[in-house]
Structure formats: C-alpha cells, structure tokens
Amino acid sequence: METIQLPSSASKGIEPVIMVIDFFDGFHIGHQHLLEEVKSVTHERERLAVLSIERQSKYGEALTSLKDKEKLFIERGVDRYYYIEVDEKEDMPLQDLITKHLQLFKIKQIYISESFNPSEGGEFSMEKWGKRLHAPIKALPTVTLQGKEVDSESIKPLVKQGRMEAVQAMLGRPYEVSGVVEKGEQLGRKLGFPTLNLGGIDEYIQVKPGVYLGTVEISSGSWYYTLISAGYRPTVQGDSYKVEAYLLDFSGDVYNQEVTVKFLRHLRDEVNFDGMEDLVDQMKQDEHQARTLLGL
Numbered sequence: 001m002e003t004i005q006l007p008s009s010a011s012k013g014i015e016p017v018i019m020v021i022d023f024f025d026g027f028h029i030g031h032q033h034l035l036e037e038v039k040s041v042t043h044e045r046e047r048l049a050v051l052s053i054e055r056q057s058k059y060g061e062a063l064t065s066l067k068d069k070e071k072l073f074i075e076r077g078v079d080r081y082y083y084i085e086v087d088e089k090e091d092m093p094l095q096d097l098i099t100k101h102l103q104l105f106k107i108k109q110i111y112i113s114e115s116f117n118p119s120e121g122g123e124f125s126m127e128k129w130g131k132r133l134h135a136p137i138k139a140l141p142t143v144t145l146q147g148k149e150v151d152s153e154s155i156k157p158l159v160k161q162g163r164m165e166a167v168q169a170m171l172g173r174p175y176e177v178s179g180v181v182e183k184g185e186q187l188g189r190k191l192g193f194p195t196l197n198l199g200g201i202d203e204y205i206q207v208k209p210g211v212y213l214g215t216v217e218i219s220s221g222s223w224y225y226t227l228i229s230a231g232y233r234p235t236v237q238g239d240s241y242k243v244e245a246y247l248l249d250f251s252g253d254v255y256n257q258e259v260t261v262k263f264l265r266h267l268r269d270e271v272n273f274d275g276m277e278d279l280v281d282q283m284k285q286d287e288h289q290a291r292t293l294l295g296l
C-alpha cells in the first residue's frame with residue numbers, strides 16, 4: 001500500500017480508482033463495514049483508494065494515529081491511502097478543499113458513508129458534488145449498535161470515561177495506542193514494578209486516569225498481559241499525563257522500541273496515596289486482581 005499526502009504529483013495520471021472518503025478516526029465498525037462493502041463490489045483489477053481527512057486542530061483528540069490507520073488499511077487490502085491535513089487556519093470549506101485535491105484524479109466511483117457530510121452540517125447535495133468531481137458518488141448505510149449510529153464522536157467520551165468494553169464494541173477491537181518506550185526516573189524497578197513509559201502519544205485522546213488491564217505488543221507477534229497506569233501519578237508528584245505499563249511475567253530491556261498498548265478493562269481510579277508503601281501495596285493488589293481475572 002502507498003501512503004500519499006495530498007497535494008502530490010503522484011496523484012496525476014494514475015489509472016482510475018475506487019475512492020472511499022471519510023475521516024476514518026478510530027477505524028470503527030462503521031468504517032470497517034464501509035470498506036468491506038466497497039471491497040465486495042470492487043473488481044480485482046480496480047485500485048481501491050481511501051481519502052482520509054486528518055484534522056490537525058484535533059491534536060490530542062485522535063482515536064487512531066496516521067500510522068495506526070496505515071496498518072489498518074493494509075490489513076483491509078487498501079491499495080492507496082491518500083490523506084489531506086486540515087488545520088484550524090484552513091478557511092476553505094472542507095467540500096471545496098476535497099474537490100480541489102481530487103480534481104486531478106481519474107475516479108471511477110466514490111463511496112462515502114450516509115453520515116459523511118463534507119459541508120460539515122450545512123446543505124450538501126451528493127449529485128452536485130459528484131458533477132464537480134466528475135465521478136459518481138454513492139452513500140452507504142451507516143452501522144448501528146443498540147440502535148445508535150456508531151461514530152468517532154460517540155466513542156471519544158467513552159474513552160475519556162474509561163469505558164473500555166463499550167469502546168471495544170464500537171471499534172471492533174480494543175482501544176490501543178502505539179508509541180516509543182522512553183526512559184523515566186528509573187523509579188519503577190526500585191518499587192518492584194518496572195513500567196515502560198510510552199512516548200510520542202500526544203496526538204491520541206487521553207484515556208481516563210486510572211489503572212487498566214491490557215496487553216502490550218513489544219515486538220511483532222510478541223504479546224504480554226499488562227497492568228497499565230494512565231494519568232498524572234499524584235503520589236510521586238507527577239507533572240504530566242503519562243501512559244506506563246507493567247508487563248506480567250516479562251523481564252528485559254525495551255527502551256526505544258515501538259510498542260502497542262491495548263486497553264481491555266478499567267480496574268480502578270488513580271489514587272493520591274500518602275506514601276510509597278501504600279502505593280506499592282495497592283500495585284500488588286492490582287497485580288493479584290489481574291492474575292485472578294486472567295487465570296494466571
């Protein structure tokens with residue numbers, strides 16, 4: 001799969017593509033269904049492309065990073081991942097911006113979700129837009145869960161509330177963040193709970209501060225159950241939001257490695273303990289609870 005930021009000369013003169021346009025934030029079951037439907041009517045010799053709108057103004061509000069989307073699109077057999085970065089300084093309406101970028105393309109068919117509105121709530125005529133783009137547009141029905149439409153904006157508050165089972169139902173997979181392991185104060189190992197600290201995760205939405213049961217992939221195909229601490233670490237006067245993970249039954253050095261942390265279940269809220277002893281006692285209880293839940 002090729003990943004191409006628009007505008008790009010790579011968009012000129014290529015063979016006709018089938019194009020699916022969306023924000024794709026979270027790549028939730030609605031997005032997955034949309035791509036599956038499109039794939040099922042796409043001929044083998046046709047190129048399947050997605051155009052994803054990346055809102056830069058929403059930094060710290062993303063459910064999935066650009067890299068996550070790349071991985072997910074590859075898994076779904078997408079041939080080209082085009083994206084447009086839109087920041088708050090952009091004053092061209094989204095519909096016009098997309099039209100401008102797509103003008104050079106040879107597009108056979110465009111697919112969007114019924115809930116996708118490039119005029120951002122304003123009046124939107126698919127037919128008129130299709131004429132401007134010189135391509136037919138088809139809107140496919142949205143996916144519902146418990147009778148409610150699945151969309152990124154409904155998933156975000158659930159992440160912020162730590163309701164990871166509900167998030168998982170809408171994403172069709174656990175909520176995950178990927179980052180690079182950074183060096184910290186080396187305090188964790190002294191407490192008997194070494195924790196890998198996740199760096200480079202600022203674009204993601206912050207999960208509710210607390211302790212979670214999850215998994216960590218430390219290298220391709222190598223997973224560990226884990227206790228995740230997300231939050232401000234008030235007991236040690238932490239100054240910023242961090243995600244750290246204590247891997248069960250693991251020892252080794254993973255500094256500077258790229259890892260993926262998956263959140264399965266919220267276990268408890270973050271506590272401001274009176275001292276380190278109380279914190280360590282609680283961490284032992286957390287580990288006991290995790291092992292019991294997992295049957296380890």
Ligand SMILES: Cc1cc2nc3c(=O)[nH]c(=O)nc-3n(C[C@H](O)[C@H](O)[C@H](O)COP(=O)(O)O)c2cc1C
Nearest residue numbers: 184185187188227229233234235236246270271286
């Ligand atoms: C299972 C687990 C539970 C934790 N719970 C809390 C907590 O309730 N309150 C808190 O302030 N810090 C909590 N932490 C974070 C620890 O304070 C932190 O891992 C430790 O102090 C090392 O901090 P450092 O990364 O700043 O070196 C927890 C960490 C783990 C691994």
Ligand SMILES: Nc1ncnc2c1ncn2[C@@H]1O[C@H](COP(=O)(O)OP(=O)(O)OP(=O)(O)O)[C@@H](O)[C@H]1O
Nearest residue numbers: 184185186187188189194195196247251252253254
């Ligand atoms: N079971 C484990 N879980 C997590 N990390 C482990 C584990 N065993 C060894 N490590 C290694 O130890 C490092 C964490 O050690 P430690 O917590 O003492 O120091 P740190 O990186 O400064 O983090 P912190 O700021 O949390 O103290 C991890 O980055 C990893 O390389």
